[in-house]
Amino acid sequence: MDPNIWSTPTAPKLKTFLWRAARGALPVGTQLASRISEADPSCHRCGQPESTEHLLFHCEFARAVWHNAPFSPPITIPHDQQFDLLWKGVKDATCSPSLDLPKDAAWCKDLKRAGLGWTLSSPTASAPRLFSRVSGCIPSPLIAEGMAMRSALSIAAAEDIRNLSVFSDFLILIKAINSGTTISEIYGILKDISCLSKLFESISFKFFPRRFNVTADVLAKNALYSSKFSVE
Numbered sequence: 001m002d003p004n005i006w007s008t009p010t011a012p013k014l015k016t017f018l019w020r021a022a023r024g025a026l027p028v029g030t031q032l033a034s035r036i037s038e039a040d041p042s043c044h045r046c047g048q049p050e051s052t053e054h055l056l057f058h059c060e061f062a063r064a065v066w067h068n069a070p071f072s073p074p075i076t077i078p079h080d081q082q083f084d085l086l087w088k089g090v091k092d093a094t095c096s097p098s099l100d101l102p103k104d105a106a107w108c109k110d111l112k113r114a115g116l117g118w119t120l121s122s123p124t125a126s127a128p129r130l131f132s133r134v135s136g137c138i139p140s141p142l143i144a145e146g147m148a149m150r151s152a153l154s155i156a157a158a159e160d161i162r163n164l165s166v167f168s169d170f171l172i173l174i175k176a177i178n179s180g181t182t183i184s185e186i187y188g189i190l191k192d193i194s195c196l197s198k199l200f201e202s203i204s205f206k207f208f209p210r211r212f213n214v215t216a217d218v219l220a221k222n223a224l225y226s227s228k229f230s231v232e
């Protein structure tokens with residue numbers, strides 16, 4: 001067992017939990033089934049045998065949690081490793097600040113105006129910082145979302161943030177950035193985003209459903225509606 005579990009900077013109950021996981025002392029399905037013949041050894045989410053490693057790392061649900069957490073660089077969980085090795089692989093991973101952008105950036109078709117909003121969360125801050133602005137002459141929601149992403153990256157880079165995880169529920173934009181494909185409508189914006197990305201030591205762009213971006217969504221809408229009589 002990794003002796004560093006007791007020196008991990010976390011709550012005592014989590015240290016105890018990790019120690020029990022390392023000792024195989026968690027009441028997971030396979031553990032219960034080895035002692036109680038009627039106990040169900042299978043994972044309630046996927047049906048595979050529920051070992052400690054499966055519960056915390058290998059189950060598809062656990063993998064999704066590790067994948068979507070804002071680690072920088074992102075964590076990849078190897079298959080078929082025991083708890084000790086898996087724990088060593090993740091215990092020193094660092095969380096990066098995360099940038100959350102809403103979908104559609106509150107675009108007004110008639111006025112060709114968009115409210116842009118995003119939140120910037122830091123592992124060391126108690127609450128996310130909120131950003132919003134309004135821009136005119138915006139012909140489409142895609143351009144509005146691209147501009148919000150570009151503005152947010154520009155501010156994060158200017159603040160000397162070195163590692164960043166970016167979350168958006170605008171799937172078209174995330175796919176284009178991650179695959180390097182071009183969308184003619186936002187060709188210049190994608191180029192700018194690519195250039196800005198190089199200012200970070202590590203940066204990742206992830207799709208996140210709208211329900212997680214409620215704050216940024218409200219920020220964008222407020223910016224748009226409060227701009228009724230003035231445009232930056």
Ligand SMILES: [Zn+2]
Pocket residue numbers: 043044045046047048054059060061
């Ligand atoms: Zn499972």
